[in-house]
Amino acid sequence: xxxxxxxxxxxxxxxxxxxxxxxxxxxxxxxxxxxxxxxxxxxxxxxxxxxxxxxxxxxxxxxxxxxxxxxxxxxxxxxxxxxxxxxxxxxxxxxxxxxxxxxxxxxxxxxxxxxxxxxxxxxxxxxxxxxxxxxxxxxxxxxxxxxxxxxxxxxxxxxxxxx
Numbered sequence: 227x228x229x230x231x232x233x234x235x236x237x238x239x240x241x242x243x244x245x246x247x248x249x250x251x252x253x254x255x256x257x258x259x260x261x262x263x264x265x266x267x268x269x270x271x272x273x274x275x276x277x278x279x280x281x282x283x284x285x286x287x288x289x290x291x292x293x294x295x296x297x298x299x300x301x302x303x304x305x306x307x308x309x310x311x312x313x314x315x316x317x318x319x320x321x322x323x324x325x326x327x328x329x330x331x332x333x334x335x336x337x338x339x340x341x342x343x344x345x346x347x348x349x350x351x352x353x354x355x356x357x358x359x360x361x362x363x364x365x366x367x368x369x370x371x372x373x374x375x376x377x378x379x380x381x382x383x384x385x386x387x388x389x
Contacts, residue, residue: 230247232357235358238275239275240273240358242270242273242278242305243270244357245305245308245312245354246266246308248345249308249344249350250266250305252345262294265293265294265295266295268292269294270289270305275309275312275313278305279309279310281309304344307344308345311342326358326360335355336352339354348371
């Protein structure tokens with residue numbers, strides 16, 4: 227299993243996929259989610275954000291039974307809410323990338339992400355922004371502000387530096 231790489235999003239679904247991976251990996255083994263990631267793509271309509279944003283309670287129940295997807299109603303519902311928010315911000319800012327660049331600095335953007343999106347705390351915001359190629363603080367300084375050890379995040383950042 228490889229280290230998550232940075233991507234250059236080409237569609238809104240790319241943002242949703244990266245954000246959803248951060249959401250589902252929170253609190254569990256990264257490998258547990260990574261090894262079944264194809265099932266998540268199938269369950270969430272191959273990251274077609276308009277379809278995911280339109281999911282309703284019946285879809286949530288269907289996803290709770292989907293093989294390979296963590297059966298967390300909160301995370302599934304959060305993913306749908308996040309899809310709707312990405313679509314909304316894309317319209318409001320005439321591009322989701324414009325929203326991500328609308329704040330004066332990382333800290334303001336992190337706070338706004340946490341307020342608007344489900345399950346985007348400190349770690350997930352950094353992971354999401356780093357993966358989609360947005361500016362984030364230098365890892366060595368930032369990680370000192372976060373409790374605990376984060377070897378997987380360190381690996382991801384280090385792998386990018388070597389490219």
